[in-house]
Amino acid sequence: MWVHLEGLTEEDDLREAATGAIEAGIGCLVVAEGTADFVGSLARVRLLEVRGAGLFEDGRRVGDLVSIRSQDDVDEAIKLMAKGHIVLLDTPDWTVIPLEDLVAARHGDGLPGPALAVVENAEEARLALGALEHGVDGVVLRPTAAQDVKSLVAAVCGIGAGEDFFQLSVGVVVRVHELGLGDRACVDTVDILRDGEGLLVGSSSAGFLLVHGETIENPYAAVRPFRVNAGAVHSYVLVPGGRTKYLSETEAGIRVLLVDRDGAGRPSHVGRLKIERRPLVLVEVEAGGARFNAILQNAETVRLVTPAGHASVSSLEEGQKVIVYMPPAARDGDGDGTGPGKATGRHFGRAVPERIIES
Incomplete structure (x- = not known):
């Protein structure tokens, strides 16, 4: 799981949210353009910077953020996955159907690029991770408020916790x-x-x-x-x-x-x-x-x-x-x-x- 902080630009909010995510064990943060240096000064953590529709790491484009609004967007995401890009899937009108299409393409066609779903709560994460049984490769949690980060991370991490194995x-x-x-x-x-x-x-x-x-x-x-x-x-x-x-x-x-x-x-x-x-x-x-x-x-x-x-x-x-x-x-x-x-x-x-x- 990653945490998406692009919507938080005030330093105090960004500090609270990033610190909360890092303390919760998150290893990668998605941040807005121009904020990577500040977040990087808080702790050693992997950072992906959003520039337009691209995801950049140390100045190199490593992935893309795709907003899924139509079948054309699904097709575009599949093309990027076929090239081996990391693809963050944002579905503003949240629905699991596009994710199922992408999971089917990822596993059915053996696409090399991982697909991660941007989610805002544990229920969305549960649905994304269960799409067509395989689920997406991961979720990127996007909090709406800095103080919510720790509780949201805990809720998403709790999916399946205590459910996978019983003594x-x-x-x-x-x-x-x-x-x-x-x-x-x-x-x-x-x-x-x-x-x-x-x-x-x-x-x-x-x-x-x-x-x-x-x-x-x-x-x-x-x-x-x-x-x-x-x-x-x-x-x-x-x-x-x-x-x-x-x-x-x-x-x-x-x-x-x-x-x-x-x-x-x-x-x-x-x-x-x-x-x-x-x-x-x-x-x-x-x-x-x-x-x-x-x-x-x-x-x-x-x-x-x-x-x-x-x-x-x-x-x-x-x-x-x-x-x-x-x-x-x-x-x-x-x-x-x-x-x-x-x-x-x-x-x-x-x-x-x-x-x-x-x-």
């Missing part, structure tokens, strides 16, 4: 108890799940079970590879940013996290939530000296991820091993809020260190 554990089933009827939630995502992938679901903040997506062939129902039959409506489900939501809240458009047995995670969106009355079963596990549970639909097609594959909840037995996730505070604490890692509760979905008893 999963192996838990042992200690109790399987049929409960009778209750309301359960099926989460239909907008992505096709892979084998071994699902949602992390639990009745408490102490631990989550990895519920497998409906990707497994069975004699009872057609596969629904976009779906996770996630459990009872009261359950927590892990979402981006280390937060949780109740399953009953995961309506269309809400972001959730798809996680596989190796701990690799990726964000997805809910396309539809289905709540229906079904027979339920409580599955209690033990891991790391703690016990926690998930309440799931009692059906052959509902499966938990295991170290070697998956297991239907309808045939679970005590002693069986399943994949679980214990948040760091729960994993490292002693469960009573007094140890080296305090017990963790949830307040509006956020983890909060506090004394809490959940059973």
Whole structure:
């Protein structure tokens, strides 16, 4: 990620913004013509100076700034990328479609020049980095105010933070108890799940079970590879940013996290939530000296991820091993809020260190 400071020309604003970006670990700043010497005096950092539509480094043109307003502009950007130029893509009427065209050309045609999208917030960065799965080569954050630089950099850097990998554990089933009827939630995502992938679901903040997506062939129902039959409506489900939501809240458009047995995670969106009355079963596990549970639909097609594959909840037995996730505070604490890692509760979905008893 780079930071674009061309719009800041007052020395005080420029100093605050540049210093904030450098302290946040940014290695390249895009600056207005005539300001490179001043910014360079603040710290050693790579500087690209905007002169007209060109990007200059140490007096040599190394790239171009292209404002995307029409297909002609897209074609011009592709020509520059074909020449090996660095291309900063500015889309004033922000839309992801031109970026998708350029990403397709970059990867489909093997263009040597990198394409970076100019963005103003984390949401624009997320869309740009996800265009056609490959995403642009990077983003250039353009703050509107000097004091916003650090928070914006942190927000953009946070895309995917804590979502790429989870330290999963192996838990042992200690109790399987049929409960009778209750309301359960099926989460239909907008992505096709892979084998071994699902949602992390639990009745408490102490631990989550990895519920497998409906990707497994069975004699009872057609596969629904976009779906996770996630459990009872009261359950927590892990979402981006280390937060949780109740399953009953995961309506269309809400972001959730798809996680596989190796701990690799990726964000997805809910396309539809289905709540229906079904027979339920409580599955209690033990891991790391703690016990926690998930309440799931009692059906052959509902499966938990295991170290070697998956297991239907309808045939679970005590002693069986399943994949679980214990948040760091729960994993490292002693469960009573007094140890080296305090017990963790949830307040509006956020983890909060506090004394809490959940059973």
